[in-house]
Amino acid sequence: MKLFEFEKLVKSKIGVKVHLSEKNGAIVLEGRTKKWEQVVKAGKLATKLGYRGVVNLLECEEVGKETIIKPNFRDNELEGVKVDVLIIGAGVVGCSIARELSRYKLNILVVDKEPDVAFHQSSRNAGMIHPPIAPKPGTKKAFYNSLGIRMIPQLAKELDFPYVQNGLIILFKNPLYLMLVGFLNNRARKNGIDVFKILSKSSVKKLEPNLIDQFSWGYFLPQAGIVDPFKMTLALAENAVQNGVKFSFNTFVEGMEIEDDRIVCVLTNRGRIFPKLVINAAGLWADYVASLANDQFFTIHPRKGEMAIVDKKKGFLVKSTVSMVSITQAASVTKGGGVIPTVHGNILLGPTAQEVPHKEDYSTSEQGLQSLLKKHAKLVNNLSEKDIITYFAGNRAATYEEDFIVEKSIKIQNLIHVAGIQSPGLTSAPAIAVDVAKMSVEVLSKFMKVVENEKFCPVRKTDPDFSKLSLIEKQKIIEKNPSYGLVICRCEQVTKGQIEQALQSLIPASTLDGIKWRTRAGMGRCQGGFCTPQILWILAEKGFDLTKFTKKGRDSYILLEPTRGDFDGGI
Structure with missing residues (x-):
């Protein structure tokens, strides 16, 4: 289909005139819409053109232009710093890559605009280690999901983060859904799942006696597990530090200087960094980082998921992760959420799935909570709204193609993109890191000699929990x-x-x-x-100035000023 023909198609579908062009092998959408739903719909339609990616620059009148939330200070802490590898993003993917690259004698720096690791989607998720049943066979999602789930048990032992293999039971309401078994089994085999079982209703109830009776049969995937996503990310980061990696938080990437198709300098609020290689693992802001290198060929459109946490006193109700899937779920871009135990004894309900315009919009809603109660809480007897102690939201970093991007830049010689890593990104991160490390060595070998770090230790040395x-x-x-x-x-x-x-x-x-x-x-x-x-x-x-200490960085101050002058500490 020619571009002008597609412009007519878009106008007929969403009622808005869109200008299309090509750049970096991607299709670029420009124009104005009234509603955010029109922006998302146009982006999804554009994937049908078969380009490398979709760059959706449509402006939305009801939303306006998004402003990046960034550190509110400047210093010269990093001015003139030279590194072999600069990793932008300290989420689970960036920290996995940092640890994997520390197997080599490299000067590695990880920067993040937030005050800690795993600040966004790496901690704002269900903590589920997904079996690769949902990703379409042949996609990068399926490939890395299949490899990653096999790596998690050993990684948990080496790095000492909590992990439980608790299994996943997918419930089906209607016996007619048994016609899906062939499809499910075929997908499971293609994606490398070794064990999968069809369970009768009575067999499911033996495993999970507190489930409701309103279902017909279940599909059991014992490989599924659960972790504490923050502690997994922190463990990766700390082991990377033990092997020589450095981290710089509250560090916002503002620009890049490009010469002869190479990044020679990265500008931040803390000074200029001079890297030999840049790895873009910026999560929700990976498209922004790509644009700084003039190499944007994708757009991140955030998909919000609201989740509720149930009190530990009801933690005994389920051991496996349980999900009820409808026949329409096969055409959806989400897994539908479920009832998910946590490694700490709580139960988590969710997540929901809602396309939102703002990448750091973590607001929750009464509608979202009621959706969680109606769809998920009702799967378990004796679980109600009064058992919920809090609820929260996270945003997935989805591209319009709904697949991972893990590749060397075809335009910038010393840039690797690791983007669009939404669910099952937590499971996939260790496997992604292995491939990115190989790519990094290939790129760096053109500029320097890369040798293994004979002192690398895969085991995180920590004080006992x-x-x-x-x-x-x-x-x-x-x-x-x-x-x-x-x-x-x-x-x-x-x-x-x-x-x-x-x-x-x-x-x-x-x-x-x-x-x-x-x-x-x-x-x-x-x-x-x-x-x-x-x-x-x-x-x-400990000597902290409480008027400067924050809840979550930037301006989230807890106390404003002292009200007495004779405080001497102590509890």
Whole structure:
């Protein structure tokens, strides 16, 4: 189809005139629309033209232009720094790549505009290790999902992050859906799934006796698992640090200087960095980073997922991840969500799926909560709205092609794109990192000699997790450090010693949320209502200026100014 013919098609479908052009092998959409739904629909229609990608530059009147939320300060901390590899993005993909590249003797720097690792979609997800049943065979999603799920168990052992292989049960309401079995089995085999079972209703109920009776049969995938997504990302990052990688947070990439199709300088709010290789793992903002290199051939359109967390007292209700799938799900770009146990004993409901215009819109809604209750909570007996302790949202970094981008730039000699890594990105990240490391060595070998790091250690060396120790082991630690005997968060049984440990780790917590993610203080029923003041006392004891300490970085200040001058610390 010629471009002018497609312009007519778009106008007939969405009622808006769109100008089309070609750049970097991609189709570029320009023009104005009234509603965001028109922007998304036009982008999806453009994928049918068969170009390398879709760059959707349509402006929406009801939304306006999005402003990137970035650090509100400048310094020269990184001015003139020279590195072999600059990784932009400290999510699970960027941290996986950093760890994998630390197998080589390279000067590696990871930058992120946020104050911590896993700040966006890498922590704002269900923590599910997906079996590769949903991705279309032959896609990069299917390929990396299949490889990644095999790597997670060993990775969890090496890096000591919580992981449980709990299995996935897909419920089908109607016995007529048995006609899908051949399709499911064929997809499972093509995507490398070794074990899959059809379960009768009675067999499902033996595994999960608290499920409702309103279903006909189930499809069981035992390879599925669950992790703590933040702690998995942190473990990757800390092991990378142990192997020589450096991290710089609150570092926003503002521009790039290109000479002879090579990035020679990356401009940030903290100074100019001079890299030999740049890896774009910027998640929701990967298209922005690509545009800075004048190499944009894709657009990230965020897809919001709202999720609800159920109190631990109802955690016993399910062990497996459970999902009810309708016949229309096959044509959807989402997996539909479900009832997902967490490694910490809670149950998670969701996620939903909604196309939104703003990449960092994490608002929740009554409509989203009711959708979770209606679609997912009803799958389990004795689960109700009163059992929900909090709910939150995350955005997936989807491209219009709905597939991963893992490739060397065809335009810029020293740039690798790792973009569009939405679900099952958490599962796929370790496998993606292996391929990106190979690409990186190929690119760097043109400029320098790359040799293996004979001191590389795949095992993360950490202090023991106090919460997992026996009473005798805990007592021994308390005798050496009494802080571990003082409980700060009663809901999650987090001690003062654990909070102090989080403040002085390899990648220390620098925000209240950072403490919460590392220790779980504030994640219980009261959601920090009782422990937050105690944590602030600890911070004051350690010399932190509480008027500058934030909940989640930037302007999210917790306290405004002192109200007394005789504070001497102490709890």
